Amino acid sequence: MxxxxxxxxxxxxxxxxxxxxxxxxxxxxxxxxxxxxxxxxxxxxxxxxxxxxxxxxxxxxxxxxxxxxxxxxxxxxxxxxxxxxxxxxxxxxxxxxxxxxxxxxxxxxxxxxxxxxxxxxxxxxxxxxxxxxxxxxxxxxxxxxxxxxxxxxxxxxxxxxxxxxxxxxxLLVHRGVSPLVLVPAYTMSTSRARSLQPPQVSTADAVFNVSRSALLIAALMQSPELLFDATADRLHQDYRAEAMPETQRLVQALRAEGFAAVVSGAGPSVLVLADGPGSRQDAVDLADRVTDTPWEALLLAVxxxxxxxxxxxxxxxxx
CATH class of the missing domain: 3.30.230.10 (Ribosomal Protein S5; domain 2)
Known part of the structure; x- marks a missing residue:
């Protein structure tokens, strides 16, 4: 300065x-x-x-x-x-x-x-x-x-x-990565989401997330085909699920079909990191079928x- x-x-x-x-x-x-x-x-x-x-x-x-x-x-x-x-x-x-x-x-x-x-x-x-x-x-x-x-x-x-x-x-993101955000009508407080975090996690869960975080960098930069495995998490999303059950339900449904879906930030929106633009519409169609909540689909770029x-x-x- x-x-x-x-x-x-x-x-x-x-x-x-x-x-x-x-x-x-x-x-x-x-x-x-x-x-x-x-x-x-x-x-x-x-x-x-x-x-x-x-x-x-x-x-x-x-x-x-x-x-x-x-x-x-x-x-x-x-x-x-x-x-x-x-x-x-x-x-x-x-x-x-x-x-x-x-x-x-x-x-x-x-x-x-x-x-x-x-x-x-x-x-x-x-x-x-x-x-x-x-x-x-x-x-x-x-x-x-x-x-x-x-x-x-x-x-x-x-x-x-x-x-x-x-x-x-x-870092620059591989041009094949195609973000989709599914936005519900309801909101979520960041402080409420953080309050659901446990004060401690197991060594196994910590190691799991360290490995997936490292893999995620590689997936986003050069290997989008690895995005599904790279977006797995054991530190925060499951603990917050009780506060936004429809979000959790959608993430689970998307991941069951092979989409790299995660909670966006503290939620309740869902981020899908598709490995190409063509699969995003399939994710949108799935969201319409599996939950009672209407989701606004935002097909975005990085x-x-x-x-x-x-x-x-x-x-x-x-x-």
Whole structure:
């Protein structure tokens, strides 16, 4: 991070931000692996005179999103400005939410990523925030980096926290991998899902997930035919099943037919990592047959670009 000696005025500056949805865990990679997907939140943020706040929201979850200082994007921008020692300006935020809320597709991570990118754009020319600080700030706000890393940088990410703070490695996904997300009408609280995790797991289950996580990297990068075995999990999905039985039922039905199906993030959406676009419709048809819950089918691509921020007609890709 580079800070100038004197602050540049930001009032009147407008930035435009786009961030993708994400699916964390991908089966065995609990709190570590994340994948950016081609559904997006977009927002336009304008710096106003201090004390003013205007928020417009459309799209998923719009009716529940606060229009005051408790708004997550507002809090994120304020957090970044405080971190770099700059006074937060007034804000006008116009947001369009494409990422489904409360469905295990990283909506809170997307909001945090959007907020740190908006702050980066507003501070450009005064404070230069690099990728490491973007991830640090987003992780401090989100609590863990598995969703914010792919939201910021795109692609498949491995995220961890080491002695130097949050870190990530971005990897390219084999072009044969074709994501399908099946989204139910009901929601799931991430905190509720996490509360169902046991404090300890057996050595056998830990070794199982270590082997499958390693295999999953190989499957996603070069061997999609291994995705079914690579997405098996023993650490979190079964423990959370009681809170979302229809999700568990669908995952089991899909896997019984050979689909690499997992719970997306904390759920309740289901992610299918197909080894080609042709099999995705078969998975959609199966979902229609085996559960009483209607599922919205999103045939997606892996987003390779990640979050973007543009100011004064420019565009910056954060990767």
């Amino acid at each position: 580079t800070v100038t000696a004197t602050s540049e005025p930001v009032e009147g500056r407008t930035v435009e931000v786009t961030v993708p949805a994400t699916s964390a865990n991908l089966g065995p990679g609990f709190d570590t692996l994340g994948l950016a997907l081609s559904i997006y939140d977009t927002l336009q943020v304008t710096a106003l005179p201090a004390g003013r706040l205007e928020i417009e929201v459309t799209g998923s979850g719009a009716e529940e999103i606060p229009r005051d200082a408790s708004n997550l994007i507002v809090r994120t921008i304020a957090y970044v400005f405080a971190d770099v020692g700059r006074p937060v300006p007034g804000l006008r935020i116009v947001a369009e939410n494409g990422v489904p809320h409360g469905r295990g597709l990283g909506s809170s991570g997307a909001a945090v990523a959007a907020g740190v990118l908006a702050a980066k754009g507003l501070l450009e020319g005064d404070v230069e925030i690099d990728d490491a600080d973007l991830l640090r700030l987003a992780t401090e706000l989100e609590g863990h980096p598995d969703n914010v890393a792919p939201a910021l940088f795109g692609g498949l990410t491995i995220a961890w926290v080491g002695e130097r703070g949050p870190q990530h490695k971005k 987003d390779v670009r990640g979050g973007t921020v543009g100011a004064s007609g420019g565009l910056h890709v954060v990767s």
